[in-house]
Amino acid sequence: MTEKSSGVVDLLGVLTYAELTGFLRMAQDATLAPTLADCAALSDLAAAEYAHFRLLRDHLSSLGVNPEEAMAPFTEALDAFHAQTAPGDWLEALVKAYVGTGIAGDFYREAASRVDEKVSDLVDEVLADADRSEFVVERVRAAIEADPKIAGRLALWARRLVGEALSQAQQVAAQRESLALLLTSDPDPADIGRMFARLTEGHSKRMASLGLSATA
Amino acid sequence: MTEKSSGVVDLLGVLTYAELTGFLRMAQDATLAPTLADCAALSDLAAAEYAHFRLLRDHLSSLGVNPEEAMAPFTEALDAFHAQTAPGDWLEALVKAYVGTGIAGDFYREAASRVDEKVSDLVDEVLADADRSEFVVERVRAAIEADPKIAGRLALWARRLVGEALSQAQQVAAQRESLALLLTSDPDPADIGRMFARLTEGHSKRMASLGLSATA
Numbered sequence: 001m002t003e004k005s006s007g008v009v010d011l012l013g014v015l016t017y018a019e020l021t022g023f024l025r026m027a028q029d030a031t032l033a034p035t036l037a038d039c040a041a042l043s044d045l046a047a048a049e050y051a052h053f054r055l056l057r058d059h060l061s062s063l064g065v066n067p068e069e070a071m072a073p074f075t076e077a078l079d080a081f082h083a084q085t086a087p088g089d090w091l092e093a094l095v096k097a098y099v100g101t102g103i104a105g106d107f108y109r110e111a112a113s114r115v116d117e118k119v120s121d122l123v124d125e126v127l128a129d130a131d132r133s134e135f136v137v138e139r140v141r142a143a144i145e146a147d148p149k150i151a152g153r154l155a156l157w158a159r160r161l162v163g164e165a166l167s168q169a170q171q172v173a174a175q176r177e178s179l180a181l182l183l184t185s186d187p188d189p190a191d192i193g194r195m196f197a198r199l200t201e202g203h204s205k206r207m208a209s210l211g212l213s214a215t216a
Numbered sequence: 217m218t219e220k221s222s223g224v225v226d227l228l229g230v231l232t233y234a235e236l237t238g239f240l241r242m243a244q245d246a247t248l249a250p251t252l253a254d255c256a257a258l259s260d261l262a263a264a265e266y267a268h269f270r271l272l273r274d275h276l277s278s279l280g281v282n283p284e285e286a287m288a289p290f291t292e293a294l295d296a297f298h299a300q301t302a303p304g305d306w307l308e309a310l311v312k313a314y315v316g317t318g319i320a321g322d323f324y325r326e327a328a329s330r331v332d333e334k335v336s337d338l339v340d341e342v343l344a345d346a347d348r349s350e351f352v353v354e355r356v357r358a359a360i361e362a363d364p365k366i367a368g369r370l371a372l373w374a375r376r377l378v379g380e381a382l383s384q385a386q387q388v389a390a391q392r393e394s395l396a397l398l399l400t401s402d403p404d405p406a407d408i409g410r411m412f413a414r415l416t417e418g419h420s421k422r423m424a425s426l427g428l429s430a431t432a
Contacts, residue, residue: 020252020255023243023259027239028243028247030240036236040269040273043236043269044266047266047270050259054260057256067252068251068252068253071252
């Protein structure tokens, strides 16, 4: 297998496991919802993650790759991320869902420009669902309006989420050179740094739309 | 609202919440899976429950009924059922998924014959997914073949599941007269008893296909 193709398998592998574990964790977080309508809204997002998982898994199979083997190198980092970021309440669950699907979306976009057309099509299909998490904006803004002092706690929470995500991502990138090569035009750590800077910028915009400060 | 139509709303309400909470619990149980392929298989079943939830909820909305209000009378009984039947390991999770979707299927069939055509169509759509749980048969049979002494424990577990389900169902039927009326041709407790006997018979057949005794 060439370095390029093993990079693609790694990319699909990490995305596939991220969707599976995203589905499982979001379904768990949906039980924190204060109402059945809220529970259904986060369940809907979870079900969309499952649909993405299935698309990615079937694509791996169609490439002749065992999906379980492609996911295996990434389970530890993603499990550690979720273990470190179990939401303590419904608002933390909402912020996590929004931040998580947002960063995942940006990451898919970064990845799409660097892979073959078939994977790009798959990425477009996944990204077509990106608006599903928009219900979070309204819920979080309403909660902050009702009780402005929660904004500080949620902003801290969001920063912790990003910190944990970047920390796990950097470890994965260090261990999987072919993935790092695929994601950067140059195998230069500075280039990886620039990609992370773009991801962080996307995050700041989302924080602003939630009514949270990303840096203060 | 007539007694008949409030019975239909009750029927849809209990099924809708059963699918939502079935989805959430199954997704939680999927984390007990020993392999990623097993986890994905139970996740697939969970995602199907979510799809049924959405169909039922949207049907309630189309009738001008608030889905949350229709579900509300049944959350306590279904939550109690799940609280009493949290699987202790992967095999218990598999048996619960199989028993649960099997009984739900039989219950849908009982209900379909007693409601209007639109609800019947919906029920057919839900039942079209019934084969999704068949992967469980192979997994449980293989586990029993590898270690025959687990059969006794799993058979006891399955009986506890049915016992809890019947106990909750009888309480619901006693509290919701219009639902009981809808489900039986005669508001006679003996008729309800006969329906439960049919459901129990379906369960025994499923136990046999898992290689478990339902009565010994």
